[in-house]
Amino acid sequence: MKKIKLKVPATVANMVCGFDILGMAVHDPYDEMEFRLLETPEIIIKHTDLFGLPEEPSGNVAGVVLLKMQESLNLKNGFEVIIHKHIKPGSGLGSSAASAAGAAFGANALLGNPLSKEEVVHFAMFGEELASGVRHADNIAPCIYGGITLVKSTSPMDIIPLNSPDLFVTAVHPQVEVKTSDARQILKKNITLKSAVEQWGNIAGLVAGIEKNDFSLIGRSLNDVIIEPIRSILIPKFDEIKTKSLQLGALGGGISGSGPSIFMLSEKKETAEKIAQMMQSAYDEIDIESFVYVSKINPAGIQIVEEA
Numbered sequence: 163m164k165k166i167k168l169k170v171p172a173t174v175a176n177m178v179c180g181f182d183i184l185g186m187a188v189h190d191p192y193d194e195m196e197f198r199l200l201e202t203p204e205i206i207i208k209h210t211d212l213f214g215l216p217e218e219p220s221g222n223v224a225g226v227v228l229l230k231m232q233e234s235l236n237l238k239n240g241f242e243v244i245i246h247k248h249i250k251p252g253s254g255l256g257s258s259a260a261s262a263a264g265a266a267f268g269a270n271a272l273l274g275n276p277l278s279k280e281e282v283v284h285f286a287m288f289g290e291e292l293a294s295g296v297r298h299a300d301n302i303a304p305c306i307y308g309g310i311t312l313v314k315s316t317s318p319m320d321i322i323p324l325n326s327p328d329l330f331v332t333a334v335h336p337q338v339e340v341k342t343s344d345a346r347q348i349l350k351k352n353i354t355l356k357s358a359v360e361q362w363g364n365i366a367g368l369v370a371g372i373e374k375n376d377f378s379l380i381g382r383s384l385n386d387v388i389i390e391p392i393r394s395i396l397i398p399k400f401d402e403i404k405t406k407s408l409q410l411g412a413l414g415g416g417i418s419g420s421g422p423s424i425f426m427l428s429e430k431k432e433t434a435e436k437i438a439q440m441m442q443s444a445y446d447e448i449d450i451e452s453f454v455y456v457s458k459i460n461p462a463g464i465q466i467v468e469e470a
């Protein structure tokens with residue numbers, strides 16, 4: 163194989179209560195990445211979008227992943243990568259993770275898959291580190307594994323793919339800027355034992371609900387007493403959107419990753435679409451442009467759509 167094209171999905175990190183450990187892949191939005199294996203050790207990155215992301219490999223999220231793989235695996239080959247980015251950077255929908263995970267997955271595929279999924283995650287994390295300053299894998303893991311993943315630990319790497327319930331995800335991306343680094347900076351460094359116990363209950367309940375396809379338990383567990391009360395202040399209309407989504411029948415939801423996107427889970431497509439309309443109207447009312455996406459949880463993750 164000399165050339166491949168990937169479809170790389172957006173991801174929702176944290177899933178409300180699982181800060182830095184839980185995440186899920188969705189179908190929409192997604193990036194497309196075209197790879198060519200080169201005989202020379204060059205790394206060439208090209209973007210066809212207008213986001214103005216750096217193309218110099220050492221300053222590019224996909225580029226640093228490929229440089230690291232080249233160095234660690236002693237590769238003589240290089241790669242050309244053309245990125246068609248549709249997941250907006252800074253949306254909270256795993257845009258940087260898509261580039262990082264896509265780079266590691268694509269290079270591994272072109273090399274004949276010498277790496278395990280956990281090793282692919284390991285290399286992708288260097289891209290996430292460049293983007294946000296932190297080597298977390300809660301977007302990268304579901305992007306690569308598909309569905310919902312639990313990152314039990316990144317050192318040593320211990321990733322548990324969970325069940326993928328048949329649920330709809332509505333996500334809204336209001337056009338306000340929330341940098342992941344800022345959204346991490348404002349968090350409290352210490353929490354009370356009472357909050358920790360409540361959060362453990364929610365995380366355990368959510369994982370049990372996901373594994374048992376118990377939608378009521380999933381809904382009751384989508385609560386975050388630690389991060390959301392602080393970060394939601396950065397997102398206009400967060401409380402209103404959450405309250406109205408629950409009134410319209412959402413199981414629950416909250417901030418997607420570090421925001422500003424908000425996501426909600428619903429059993430029925432009809433409910434998910436009503437929530438999407440409500441979200442868009444809420445932002446129209448205050449003249450904030452927004453993009454909404456409705457799709458199912460994506461059990462497959464990154465897919466090869468063309469190869470030659």
Ligand code: HSE
Nearest residue numbers: 175181182300419420
């Ligand atoms: N878990 C991360 C955070 C996801 O919430 O900061 C952001 O990419």
